[in-house]
Amino acid sequence: MALFEAQHIKAVYHRDGKVFHPFTDVSFSLEPAKVYDLVGPSGSGKSTLLRVCARMLNKDGGTFLLEGKPETAYAPTQWRRRVCLVPQQSVLVNGTVRDNLVYPWKLKINEGTQPPDDKTLKTLLEMADLPDIELSRDASQLSGGQLARVALLRAFATRPVVLLLDEVDAALDAESAHAIGKLTKALVDEKMTCLRVRHRSADGYAFGTFTLADGVMSYADNKPTDENAPNTEGGSLFDALKAIPDTEDILPEAHAGVEEGEGKLEALGEKLREREEKLKGTHHE
């Protein structure tokens, strides 16, 4: 089943009093554990599409489905918590690398959940080929490539369901760009999917490629290799990061919308309790 689906999306925005429709009917779906590329000529609306997906730009029509539920089931902040857009120029907040990685937990949306501990953060930095960056280093001392990776880790650490990357490697040298690609691939597991807008030549990590041109979206699988195969092994790192609870903080009407029976709700509650217990277990370690 697709983790994320976009059906007949029509984008609209106003600029200088004129109405722009970069595309009027775009549909696509993203499957778990896979990384996808989104390419297309300049001005075709790739960045606009990502913004619309993250509900950071109004759409004029169409529906998004996240794990089968429509976007109307979520408040905008809850949606963005799950469908996380990383812009090209990520801005880090003032403070240390640690302050930045745990920044999302200062927000109301993550209230009541625990930020990852230093050990987990350190592991994340190692995955990003940044083993010699201390958590206490001031964020202003990072280079462009390091900064882009910390921003990506910051988004990833909250375990969104969909990761949307808008040219995060555009301003970087080839080596840093490759490190970003490798990191992205390593981070996306079976509970997550990722769509990247890229202008560099394909780095081999994408499972498939979407092309958006003249308002039409097309898709082709890339040649399967070891590098772009879906990442099915989770590993202990992913368990240490708390995934988003299934039921809590979704708008009440969502339950009516998806027509869940009483029994199913109870089962979900049970699952939630199990997960909480498991989490407590990991924190004791």
Add this chain to the structure above:
Amino acid sequence: MSDGIVNIGYPELFAAALLMLVAGAVSWKLELGQTRNIIVSSVRAFIQLLAMGFILIYIFRYQTWWLVLLVVMIMLLAATQISVGRVKNQIPGLWLNVFISMFVSSVAISLIVIEGIIHADPWYNARQFIPISGMVIGNTLTAAAVAIDRLFADMDSRSNEMFSMIALGATPKEAAYPSIKAAVGAGMTPVLASLSAAGIVRIPGMMSGQILAGADPIIAAKYQIVVLLMFSAATTIATVMMCFLTYKKRFSPDGYYLDKGIRDPQPSRKKPSLFGKKATKEAPGTLKQTDKESQAHSAQKANNDK
């Protein structure tokens, strides 16, 4: 009270107006582009202050609570108009928010001072109510314009940062909070500075006026202390209220920031401007500037897309 008051005759008053000619001549000679402004502002101050004096005489004689409140209301409307006219950003609905914040802060603070500190009798006594609320309104006016300008300029300069924050699930308030802090700070700085400079660097205007008019310096000082504290309280309330009422205007209903690239250009204000012809004259200019900026932005965006 009246012993020692030196009245100024009308010939002397008009002679004083000649002082403005110095400023006007300098501006004209150096082509500072302020000549017109200087003349218009001077004439306005002259007429408005004298008119206020005559109105006050009338109100002191026949004072009723509604007449006093009417005068305060007119002052508030004028202050709102002037401070909104000074704001460079075009923000729909700003007028009402500025009016509400100024109304709440100035009326609340004036009433507290008049009832609790000066013990005016009756509470609407025009001799106290009008000058005090007038001073409070005049002071919050400046702070309001500074704070709002700062708020929107700061949010624009932080639009990338706010984008990252909102993408991580931040609410508009969480994203805008650093800008709100900066704006309130900017609005309050002049008041706090005048508090610390009072008495050392200068004798504030109100105290000077009372002393010149022959009042006991200690009484004048006490009044001045009350007035300065009143200013800082009123300014704080007004700027905080204003920032919290207006920051959301730059966010969409879905909670993302309307940066320059996706902002609807604001229609120029159509409100008849009673007191600030400048405001309407400035409007097309400012609009042009935003257009230019957003064009630059879209051009930059197109470049990025390559």
